[in-house]
Amino acid sequence: MFLKTLFSVVLVSMTMAAAAQEVGQSTSTPGPAPLGSTATITVIPGGQEDRRVPVKEKISSPEVPIRDYPMRPFSKAGVAVKISTMGAGFDVATPLTRTLNLRGSAMFFTFGHDFTTDGIPYNASLDFKGGAVNVDWFPFHGGFHVSPGVYFLKSDLGGTLLVPAGQTFTLNDVDYTSSGVDPIHGNGSLVFPHTVGPSLTVGWGNILPRSGKHWSVPFEIGAAYFGKPSVTLNLAGVACQGVNCSSVATDPDTQKNVKAEQNTLNDDLKALQTYPIVSIGVSYQF
Template sequence: MKTLRTVLAASVLAASGAAMADTSVVKDGYVFERNQLMPTGARVEAGTTGYGGALLWTANPYVGLALGYNGGDVSWSDDVKVNGSTYDLDMDNNNVYLNAEIRPWGASANRWAQGVYVAAGAAYLDNDYGLDRRVNPGEAFKVNNTNFIADPNGSGVNINGKMEYKNDIAPYLGLGFAPKISKNWGVFGEVGAYYTGNPTVTLTGSGDALTGGQDFQEALRAEEQKIRNDDKYEWMPVGKVGVNYYW
């Protein structure tokens, strides 16, 4: 019975406190409005993580939220270097993110200063990076920093690979600039990085490669291992631009 009385007393006090808090809220004019949950804007965007858009919320001049999606294919040619090897990169992106955007000068009279923000949040990542490399007969190339030559009498060497970031919740930090150019329209740019941990990596080589040192297939396995354990592949860089619309 003593325990029951204690619980009942605590319940009465809690209810009384809640009633007093509600009275204070109404009295002071801080009534919650459901429209505060409605987005205040939207944007379209494109960049290294694909293309898509986001809904925007503005809590106050200093803090906002962005809930968005980036997806689609992005291809880059002849500029991805992995341990001395150069690959064509085909990215298949599928990302859902939620970021808080902190504006240190959000209440400034200068609209350019208002546009500076720091983004911090997280994303669900489900990304595939396709790697492809074709070497002509007689051409020199490197795998795992080892020199090889594609057999001049063969059909050349082809290396296919895949880097996968699957089902990962990754934290994000970025820096952005989103000034308004009119009452309803604005532009934005953002750079940052997701911390993803190392990806799953596979490399498959076909064709004949000549060398006086390491075996070609052994070099591929060693290169896979280096990518899995290299710190720089724990980070996914982000760069994107877009247009904002506010209502």
């Protein structure tokens, strides 16, 4: 009798434990779903029959855009072809830091132009070769940049002049007539006092875009300083005032007027001591 009672108690205890374990499993709350998986949420209202309502939600990680990534010094190179007030040329650039580029430039310019001033016709020509080294600083991590640098200039600006016989011309507000025996002729030249000068430009566009793009359109504006240029005039021939004719090279009064005309031209060139720089081009990053 005692054994039968003990067996009944053990059986009832095991049955209750199994039932409690089943209830605990049905009321457990599922843990959070791993990132990138599909989660199922089960809703069990208390005190009512279980009603499972699946709710699916896609969890994904946000995309992080790639922009302004760092660059190791000299790890890349870019080339630009451009046109500027200093001629046609090209730039080559390489990064120094995230916000700095080192850039070298070469420019070539040849130009011819005929003009007349004070009745004297000039046939002028300009042969210009130059180069530059700049550091491009991008303070806002975009296309805007400030670029201090150094420009190198090698120029040959000169011209010839010929006043046709019988034509009137002016030197220092004094009128002359070119002689038919030996018409006025000569040459002139323009020289910058310095072949190396500091420069400062600002611009938009990066030859080495930090976004990883290959193409860009750089634009730049600023100035370089080479000092005040000077003009030299050399005249020959015979100039007449009425019936009085004399050689330009030997007559003191005429030579004085030639020097005064030369000084007037030099005063007009003061603005060129700060040479304007405007350029635009197309660049490619390798």
